[in-house]
Amino acid sequence: AQKITQTQPGMFVQEKEAVTLDCTYDTSDQSYGLFWYKQPSSGEMIFLIYQGSYDEQNATEGRYSLNFQKARKSANLVISASQLGDSAMYFCAMREWQTGANNLFFGTGTRLTVIP
Amino acid sequence: EPEVTQTPSHQVTQMGQEVILRCVPISNHLYFYWYRQILGQKVEFLVSFYNNEISEKSEIFDDQFSVERPDGSNFTLKIRSTKLEDSAMYFCAGSGQGTTTGNQPQHFGDGTRLSIL
Numbered sequence: 001a002q003k004i005t006q007t008q009p010g011m012f013v014q015e016k017e018a019v020t021l022d023c024t025y026d027t028s029d030q031s032y033g034l035f036w037y038k039q040p041s042s043g044e045m046i047f048l049i050y051q052g053s054y055d056e057q058n059a060t061e062g063r064y065s066l067n068f069q070k071a072r073k074s075a076n077l078v079i080s081a082s083q084l085g086d087s088a089m090y091f092c093a094m095r096e097w098q099t100g101a102n103n104l105f106f107g108t109g110t111r112l113t114v115i116p
Numbered sequence: 117e118p119e120v121t122q123t124p125s126h127q128v129t130q131m132g133q134e135v136i137l138r139c140v141p142i143s144n145h146l147y148f149y150w151y152r153q154i155l156g157q158k159v160e161f162l163v164s165f166y167n168n169e170i171s172e173k174s175e176i177f178d179d180q181f182s183v184e185r186p187d188g189s190n191f192t193l194k195i196r197s198t199k200l201e202d203s204a205m206y207f208c209a210g211s212g213q214g215t216t217t218g219n220q221p222q223h224f225g226d227g228t229r230l231s232i233l
């Protein structure tokens with residue numbers, strides 16, 4: 001089974017609107033972390049936001065927020081007030097801390113296009 | 117803000133040749149990683165390195181691959197005899213000491229695009 005599933009290969013959003021990018025995960029660990037990364041067309045991977053499995057509050061970083069629903073094993077990224085510069089690939093990733101592993105498991109990504 | 121630096125940005129190599137990809141992690145990072153991303157696909161974990169030794173590796177990281185941190189700053193990935201399927205973007209990443217919940221993000225370099233001819 002895939003550890004991270006991103007079911008939206010592509011999304012479009014109007015500039016200044018909010019958009020939600022979906023991510024579901026699969027783990028039997030109690031301790032894990034969920035991360036979102038942005039990959040612009042230039043190729044670099046930019047860390048956006050983190051949510052820990054024990055965090056009771058949803059994470060927020062500026063215009064990014066994470067809608068964490070632990071029972072559903074989902075960690076959706078919400079981008080508010082979209083800007084043209086938000087057009088990029090977005091990857092959800094997980095680290096299973098309980099196993100002692102440090103590596104990240106990535107989803108297949110969602111390509112977001114912001115329309116002027 | 118400190119950055120992870122990777123060189124070269126693009127490497128073109130003949131099949132069968134050895135290639136070394138270089139990374140200078142952020143100075144206070146303790147864990148180091150290599151990932152690869154074949155064009156159009158997801159990012160895949162190759163290897164993690166801690167305390168001067170490999171801590172984990174994936175099944176992709178076979179005997180053709182090796183890593184080392186020879187001088188305490190540079191972190192290198194060597195592919196001994198490259199194959200066509202090694203063509204990909206290779207990312208170096210690093211992270212600091214995490215808490216028990218592992219909240220340290222991994223900071224990625226800009227990647228090296230490896231093209232095998």
